[in-house]
Amino acid sequence: xxxxxxxxxxxxxxxxxxxxxxxxxxxxxxxxxxxxxxxxxxxxxxxxxxxxxxxxxxxxxxxxxxxxxxxxxxxxxxxxxxxxxxxxxxxxxxxxxxxxxxxxxxxxxxxxxxx
Ligand SMILES: [Zn+2]
Ligand SMILES: [Zn+2]
Numbered sequence: 110x111x112x113x114x115x116x117x118x119x120x121x122x123x124x125x126x127x128x129x130x131x132x133x134x135x136x137x138x139x140x141x142x143x144x145x146x147x148x149x150x151x152x153x154x155x156x157x158x159x160x161x162x163x164x165x166x167x168x169x170x171x172x173x174x175x176x177x178x179x180x181x182x183x184x185x186x187x188x189x190x191x192x193x194x195x196x197x198x199x200x201x202x203x204x205x206x207x208x209x210x211x212x213x214x215x216x217x218x219x220x221x222x223x224x
Pocket of ligand 2: 128131132133159160161162163164
């Protein structure tokens with residue numbers, strides 16, 4: 110499992126953590142951790158940078174969950190199921206891996222969702 114990479118950019122607006130394991134530097138989106146539609150603020154602490162796939166097909170499709178406070182206290186859950194369980198969760202200094210069967214089941218779903 111690759112380490113969660115922290116990337117920063119010259120602009121403070123984009124100096125934030127990207128999705129764990131993501132290698133995309135193109136089509137980056139500014140995501141509000143607490144959605145604007147749910148009353149989330151426009152502060153940098155409520156914003157992170159995600160590639161288009163992780164943003165639209167991941168977070169906003171419900172298979173990736175991003176919570177916490179940017180940039181140092183974000184938590185990403187990948188392979189999120191309807192019941193809220195996730196295949197793997199990355200937080201500051203933590204990696205929580207789900208059972209192997211849940212992992213396989215969710216990876217198949219994520220693969221099918223990819224363009
Ligand atoms: Zn978003
Ligand atoms: Zn990505």
